[in-house]
Amino acid sequence: MSEAKTIRFRCPVCRKETTRDSEDFPFCSSRCRIIDLGRWASDEYSIPGEPVSPHELEPGDDSY
Ligand SMILES: [Zn+2]
Incomplete structure (x- = not known):
């Protein structure tokens, strides 16, 4: 029961x-x-609601 799951995130x-x-x-x-x-500081993040495509969250885009 000790699955060493490596959950991946994207930068x-x-x-x-x-x-x-x-x-x-x-x-x-x-x-x-x-x-x-720096982006936060320069307010670049004030772009309203850029939708996150679920496609981008898909695992399996392995670039080893
Ligand atoms: Zn990065």
Whole structure:
């Protein structure tokens, strides 16, 4: 009963896959985290309700 499930998330900045183990979760790297911070600061996020396509959340887009 000990499934080591690795749930994958996508970096909100560059859409690269990241995991909860990441130090910079939910970002793939500290770089993206800083980029995201910058976006908030410059109010780029005030785009009203950009819908998230469910297609983007689909797993299996493995780019190993
Ligand atoms: Zn990223």
